Amino acid sequence: MKSGTVKEDPGVNLARGILEKHQLMLEKPAVGRDLEKSQELLIPLLQDIQDAYGYLPPPVLEWVSKKTGIPISRMYGVITFYSQFYLEPKGKHTIRCCQGTACHVKGSQAIGEAIEEYLGVKDGDTTDDMQFTFESVQCLGTCFLAPVIMIDNDYYGEMTQGKVKKVLERYSKS
Amino acid sequence: MRDKKLKNYEDLKSLHKEIDEEKSKVKSRVLVCMTGCRAKGAEELARTFREKLDVPGMEEIEVVDVGCHGQCSRAPLIMIEPEELLYGDVKPKDVDEIIKETLINGRVIPRLCAEVEGRAAAKAPDIPFYSGQERDVLKNCGRIDPQKIEDAVAAGSYDAAAKALTTLSPEDVITIVKDSGLRGRGGAGFPTGLKWGFAQQAAGNEKYLICNADEGDPGAFMDRALLEGTPHQVIEGMLIAAYAIGANNGFIYVRAEYPIAVEHVTMALEQAREYGLLGNNILNSGFDFDIQLRKGAGAFVCGEETALIASLEGKRGMPRPRPPFPANAGFRGKPTNINNVETLANIPLIIEEGSEAFHAKGNEGGRGTKIFALAGKVKETGLVEVPMGTTLRQIVFDVGGGVPDGHTFKAAQIGGPSGGCVPAQHLDLPLDYESVKEVGAIMGSGGLVVMDDRTCMVDVARFFLEFTQKESCGKCVPCRVGTRQLADILNKICDGKGEPKDLKKLESLAKEVKAGSLCGLGQTAPNPVLTTLEFFRDEYEAHINEKRCPAGVCKELISFSITVDDCIGCGLCKKACPVDAITGDSKQPHFIDPDACIKCGACHEVCPTNAVVIS
Numbered sequence: 001m002k003s004g005t006v007k008e009d010p011g012v013n014l015a016r017g018i019l020e021k022h023q024l025m026l027e028k029p030a031v032g033r034d035l036e037k038s039q040e041l042l043i044p045l046l047q048d049i050q051d052a053y054g055y056l057p058p059p060v061l062e063w064v065s066k067k068t069g070i071p072i073s074r075m076y077g078v079i080t081f082y083s084q085f086y087l088e089p090k091g092k093h094t095i096r097c098c099q100g101t102a103c104h105v106k107g108s109q110a111i112g113e114a115i116e117e118y119l120g121v122k123d124g125d126t127t128d129d130m131q132f133t134f135e136s137v138q139c140l141g142t143c144f145l146a147p148v149i150m151i152d153n154d155y156y157g158e159m160t161q162g163k164v165k166k167v168l169e170r171y172s173k174s
Numbered sequence: 175m176r177d178k179k180l181k182n183y184e185d186l187k188s189l190h191k192e193i194d195e196e197k198s199k200v201k202s203r204v205l206v207c208m209t210g211c212r213a214k215g216a217e218e219l220a221r222t223f224r225e226k227l228d229v230p231g232m233e234e235i236e237v238v239d240v241g242c243h244g245q246c247s248r249a250p251l252i253m254i255e256p257e258e259l260l261y262g263d264v265k266p267k268d269v270d271e272i273i274k275e276t277l278i279n280g281r282v283i284p285r286l287c288a289e290v291e292g293r294a295a296a297k298a299p300d301i302p303f304y305s306g307q308e309r310d311v312l313k314n315c316g317r318i319d320p321q322k323i324e325d326a327v328a329a330g331s332y333d334a335a336a337k338a339l340t341t342l343s344p345e346d347v348i349t350i351v352k353d354s355g356l357r358g359r360g361g362a363g364f365p366t367g368l369k370w371g372f373a374q375q376a377a378g379n380e381k382y383l384i385c386n387a388d389e390g391d392p393g394a395f396m397d398r399a400l401l402e403g404t405p406h407q408v409i410e411g412m413l414i415a416a417y418a419i420g421a422n423n424g425f426i427y428v429r430a431e432y433p434i435a436v437e438h439v440t441m442a443l444e445q446a447r448e449y450g451l452l453g454n455n456i457l458n459s460g461f462d463f464d465i466q467l468r469k470g471a472g473a474f475v476c477g478e479e480t481a482l483i484a485s486l487e488g489k490r491g492m493p494r495p496r497p498p499f500p501a502n503a504g505f506r507g508k509p510t511n512i513n514n515v516e517t518l519a520n521i522p523l524i525i526e527e528g529s530e531a532f533h534a535k536g537n538e539g540g541r542g543t544k545i546f547a548l549a550g551k552v553k554e555t556g557l558v559e560v561p562m563g564t565t566l567r568q569i570v571f572d573v574g575g576g577v578p579d580g581h582t583f584k585a586a587q588i589g590g591p592s593g594g595c596v597p598a599q600h601l602d603l604p605l606d607y608e609s610v611k612e613v614g615a616i617m618g619s620g621g622l623v624v625m626d627d628r629t630c631m632v633d634v635a636r637f638f639l640e641f642t643q644k645e646s647c648g649k650c651v652p653c654r655v656g657t658r659q660l661a662d663i664l665n666k667i668c669d670g671k672g673e674p675k676d677l678k679k680l681e682s683l684a685k686e687v688k689a690g691s692l693c694g695l696g697q698t699a700p701n702p703v704l705t706t707l708e709f710f711r712d713e714y715e716a717h718i719n720e721k722r723c724p725a726g727v728c729k730e731l732i733s734f735s736i737t738v739d740d741c742i743g744c745g746l747c748k749k750a751c752p753v754d755a756i757t758g759d760s761k762q763p764h765f766i767d768p769d770a771c772i773k774c775g776a777c778h779e780v781c782p783t784n785a786v787v788i789s
């Protein structure tokens with residue numbers, strides 16, 4: 001899963017390893033049927049790049065496009081379609097506030113608002129100090145804990161406006 | 175280490191025996207849910223058990239990480255075998271007592287048991303949450319270690335697949351599944367055997383099998399539980415399906431938000447390959463099959479089968495018109511069969527127990543059982559498996575224990591964004607594919623969110639339309655523009671700006687979006703509006719005509735105030751208020767300035783005497 005941390009190296013070394021893993025480090029960019037096969041791997045490829053870099057750095061994407069022959073337009077088409085791809089660096093911690101049905105009927109809207117107020121950012125944004133990225137998501141699959149938030153890979157359930165602030169305070173210090 | 179590869183059915187049987195012998199050495203097992211309960215400290219709990227049991231004399235007690243036990247409202251939940259005691263809300267500080275009292279002295283600790291009519295109930299048959307269920311598909315969920323194929327084999331996994339691959343023809347398998355009456359659990363409820371038949375009949379040798387594990391319906395988590403708790407059951411179902419249709423390659427497309435499911439499935443696939451249960455010439459049947467795991471990237475519409483296939487091909491996940499159906503032209507343009515996780519998890523059961531046993535459960539509107547994810551305003555939340563046709567009342571009240579805190583049941587939302595809200599007057603509705611349709615909802619994946627008198631039904635409709643509008647892929651106009659219009663009108667009503675003519679507009683627009691959309695997303699998106707309009711029209715009218723939100727939810731229509739007589743002047747509300755709208759001296763009644771108040775509800779939440787009222 002996404003590590004959430006931003007690695008410094010915007011170079012292509014990490015990407016080279018990923019292409020090798022997917023057997024896409026080709027002598028010549030693919031064409032025709034081979035290109036179609038490469039393109040099938042586009043989403044796993046982008047997921048791995050994002051895991052390694054913390055986001056999808058545009059220069060790396062351009063390099064990958066040149067190497068594989070997958071048109072950059074196609075890449076951006078895919079990246080912008082799916083909500084889990086990021087073209088900008090993310091904060092050290094990712095806070096996901098569930099706005100699914102079970103959480104909604106248990107007051108998740110107020111939780112989201114409390115987080116926005118505490119961090120001073122809107123849904124989808126990252127704090128200026130790069131500590132937190134905040135996003136609303138649909139159902140974390142832990143509806144029995146509604147309303148739920150997830151920070152990195154940890155769940156916090158049965159949130160109230162008061163509790164959520166306490167949880168965030170803990171992360172602000174670390 | 176010897177080669178683990180199983181060469182034939184006999185090998186599987188002797189492995190089963192070997193594991194059973196190994197297991198008979200274990201006296202007791204402590205089963206700790208390591209899926210949903212992780213969110214409530216299960217990891218630390220299991221660690222504590224392991225540390226404290228790592229002493230001489232305790233070798234016969236095993237601590238096992240398992241999948242979901244079902245009754246999530248008591249998380250973290252553990253089961254102690256062989257007695258099958260269920261302890262809930264267990265904390266690391268309880269571990270010493272459990273070891274001494276229960277594991278050594280064999281005594282039950284009432285404090286950790288479920289409370290049933292004032293008495294402690296330790297075992298599932300005595301707990302209404304369980305006694306009202308029939309756990310067939312979930313039988314092994316919470317009882318085996320999902321990270322160990324040996325545990326799955328000991329519980330009988332792969333027996334059905336071995337039987338199918340070595341003693342039945344693909345046609346036999348399809349006939350059994352057809353006769354069982356199994357219908358797809360992913361939403362549409364299409365007969366599974368029939369669908370397999372189409373794929374099998376389709377021309378060509380290159381075919382694919384896809385397991386749809388995108389589970390995008392907010393409020394549903396049964397697929398997650400199956401993948402996390404019994405991944406081999408799903409893999410076995412895929413193996414049988416692939417054999418039936420003649421597919422040599424399969425995919426599991428898992429939702430990005432399910433990291434534990436990804437972890438467990440990845441592990442299970444590796445183990446299945448190691449044991450030769452995936453790969454070439456499986457159990458010497460001459461049949462080859464392997465599975466790749468793919469992670470979704472966050473798009474609800476990718477649960478729709480043609481969009482999912484586009485996503486697997488590395489494209490934007492947009493649906494396309496059908497026909498051609500995937501059975502004829504799916505992944506890479508080849509015949510493809512796509513089934514939901516729960517559908518596939520039913521398959522081993524059907525092969526093992528026969529189509530008649532399966533068909534005997536349920537009713538005309540659906541056979542076998544269905545797993546519901548019970549959540550919202552209900553006492554017991556969690557996974558509930560009941561025969562098809564069980565009534566809503568049985569699920570919400572008998573199994574779920576009803577609505578907590580003295581509030582009253584208003585509606586149950588079933589089927590997610592494509593479904594509808596079933597009101598109290600239909601509590602005796604049997605939940606099966608056909609009956610549910612009669613009240614304008616759909617079975618969907620089985621999310622069941624309970625709503626009480628504090629839930630505003632107009633707000634719920636608005637919530638779903640905002641959801642579908644955000645998730646609409648934009649390809650067809652009725653869905654892209656229509657859902658936006660619907661959401662706008664609903665927002666207007668919730669903001670107190672609704673006009674009487676809006677209701678007519680909502681209705682006619684909803685019907686057009688339903689009729690004109692390309693895929694199931696748009697075709698079903700208006701259901702939440704139509705069902706709430708039908709059953710809760712009075713709430714819409716209160717918003718429009720009286721500018722009043724009866725449930726006290728819609729911000730523009732409510733105000734907060736403090737009842738002077740109830741206020742003890744503790745100052746908690748003043749501290750909680752983010753905009754300093756509350757004034758008052760210590761031990762004196764406090765006041766809310768209505769002009770400054772942003773109606774966030776923080777004061778209401780913290781007030782110890784319920785002096786803050788919403789009107």
Ligand SMILES: Cc1cc2nc3c(=O)[nH]c(=O)nc-3n(C[C@H](O)[C@H](O)[C@H](O)COP(=O)(O)O)c2cc1C
Pocket residue numbers: 357358359360361362363364366386387388389390391474475476477478479480512513514515517518619693694695
């Ligand atoms: C918008 C939309 C979302 C869907 N999401 C899912 C999903 O998350 N999981 C699923 O199994 N089926 C989903 N479906 C249904 C699939 O298109 C398909 O019918 C199903 O996977 C077939 O499997 P089954 O026959 O086993 O039910 C969705 C359909 C639509 C229109």
Ligand code: FES
Pocket residue numbers: 098099100101102103104138139140141142143144146147148392393394
């Ligand atoms: S609705 Fe929030 S976790 Fe499911």
